[in-house]
Amino acid sequence: MKKINLCAIETTPPLAGLDRICDMEAGRMAGKVFWDGEIYEQELEKIFARCWLFVAHESQIPNAGDYVATTMGEDEVLVVRQKDLSIKVLINACPHRGNKVCFAEAGNARGFICNYHGWAFGTDGALRGMHESGVYEQSGFDKSQQSLREARVDSYKGLVFATFAEDAPSLAEYLGPMAWYLDVILDNDEGGTEFVGGCIRSTIECNWKIAAENFVGDILHAGWTHDSAAQAMLGGSVTKVSEFPESWQVNWNGHGYEFTRDLVGNAAVLGESGVNKYLHLHRPKAEERLGEFRSKMLGAVSSFTVFPNFSFLPGQNTVRVWQPRGPNKIELYTWVIVNKNAPQEVKDMWRRGAMMTFSPTGVFEMDDGENWEYCTKTSRGKVTRYQDLYVGLGMNTRLTDTDLPGNVFKGQLNEANARAYYQRWKDLLQAGSWAEVPDRNGKLS
Template sequence: MSKVINLKPIETTPVMQGLDNLCNMEEGRLSGKIFWDQEIYEQELEKIFARCWLFVAHESQLPKPGDYLTTTMGEDEVIVVRQKDMSIKVLINACPHRGNKVCFAEAGNARGFVCNYHGWAFGPDGALRGMHESKAYEESGFDKSKHGLREVAQVDSYKGLVFATFDPEAPSLEEYLGPITWYLDVIFDMDEGGTEFLGGCIRSTYECNWKVAAENFVGDILHGGWTHDSAARAMLGGPVVNVGELPESYAVNWNGHGYEFATDGIGNAAVLGEREINKYLHELRPKVAERLGEFRAQLTGAISSCTIFPNFSFLPGQNTVRVWQPRGPNKIELYTWVVVNKNAPERIKELWRRGAMMTFSPTGVFEMDDGENWEYCTKTSRGVVTRYQDLYVGLGMNTYLPDSELPGNVFKGQINEANSRAFYQRWKDMLQSESWKDVPDRNNGKLK
């Protein structure tokens, strides 16, 4: 089996050297050029998407040996497949003969994969098993063991979430996620049975830059009370709660990952318009408190959002999970799933699926609002003058809470752009670093 070759050193271009002028998070300013420039995007593919740990699957999607799904890591197509020993491999979806795609289905179960071009056949482990006119290869001294589907460098999982990275020098997944896992457990470990993804994957496209969407989920609750006001009123049947009036809320980040949340317990779930879901969460809360503690029990359905850098996001309570797949500097393909507790009643699972479709799907009342905003935030940056104007990312400066007992870098209040600043700082640090060992550590409040 062939591992992916070590990533070549990436030269720092003049554009990368000038990033300090385009992104200065100490001053809270940003240039729209980073959302439109093709050269910046190519560097992102190499220095971020070919290096970072990326979400590729949930273990519930691959229950049996031979189960597989296809996805992308950046713009590299991969196959995620369950092995006989129940481990998971991630294989590049390209035949090592002429590079043709070997698996065209989105998901299924297979004993192997066969290339349509010259009949090269691979096992679920990626090993080359045979090919059309195999005798001709044998006569040329061909060694099948050297021509299997290439594997990514590392695969690991956390609470059912499967991540992969192309970079053999990347830190472990545990180190990469750091203390943000304490918050991930609010949705992915609130119940002893764990979680599962419902149904298939919803795929849609938007003409926006991937960072615009990822940053929205990393910490932009500010837009909710304005952009989503009419939709929230329609779903709730009454006035919308003012986030600024909630008794306790925070923004927490770590190495570009961000989780912003209130302690209201039910706000996100409530806008699904399904009272049975609210009742389910209220009844489950004592068990969650016993499992995760009283503080996190207040977050299970609360007004909150999260992005794991660079492009994996979710909304607790509304239970929509998404990956912003880059398709150029001004286009994304959005992969969306609904996550539920595996032990939840089937009626509750169906209500969650239906509620998520009503709110966060291509025709959802919230997603249509977001999509339009994200597209125009991107399109304005094509203007040769407009792309250089300063964009403000300074809300919540000096709200860092150095004495907080919560994990991560903690900031006071959800209406705060601390997580956005941390996201863009990590983005810039990755682009300006030649390897993982060069990436600065800006935790412990160093970026306030």
């Protein structure tokens, strides 16, 4: 029986009217993009089944047989370390009737067995046997055609990504020059990084794009939304972002990083002075690896989203994935990332600080969650879903006289990254294949 690669078949034509509700050259869009169910279904097909998605950190699965369960969009998958220590990403659904083959969130296994009819799979996804196997053999059954479906897998300095699209560019091409900025977090120490403290899972009743956009470049909200929380954590007044002498927004194909170079601005609000001390002491070593410019970005006021839904807060060292659960709900997966060679007491400080600030009961996350929920819920109205939303801050601020990689814009208080993010979103929804996705780098103001 010939297997059909469904992900290579675009069965849904592009939605009509996207140009009317998303015009980034004018810096305008409509709230419908956050509520509409038809748009959401296209996102699952043309973004989450097509893009490279973060699925795990290698430190979560160090040994053969180790696995973690996660999702790619709404497709449940298993990230499994193989006997040769390579990594596979397998659909967590039996090819017989679609039942889950693994219900645990993480563990170590020699294989996976479906509860329904006893189909047994190796950690490589191959079907090894089944209950009443003789019945299948009489039907000319070919086990080799019934493996758990695999995604393409690649990694970047400890981060594991996967995609279901055979025509997707390589991960290196997908990340492009933004890898240079990722190295600030991932490669400032020779030992690399690891996740500590497990995964925090929570739900927020908001559209996934609102959260991802917040981290792609919305530092503007912090001085207002988080002012009281920041003052409480710092014990006094907070420096305004507009007062930073140097700050930037940088984007590439929807990925975006906004940052300054104050070294410890984000880290300071953790309430753990030992983290700041570690960053100051570690900076000379980081400078040897990254150069002087990036060494001052280590714990600075900054945020980063890898399109579509994978975000960082450097300094606070919180890593999160905004998992879509319908157009108006997300499941948030949160981890703490640290340098593997950092002292254990410093790792513990980062873990405690992240829980205090960016967790379901964190002083900052509660502020964000409420705002994101109401940004989503107001869009359900027949009139408000077509309300013109402004995304035009910082038009015509692109810098051409800089050696920084990517598309570089002046100042953190800008919406250049948000415009690039939504343009990429729109381009993917309108494209029938990766070959049809336009290259707009350097063409948006």
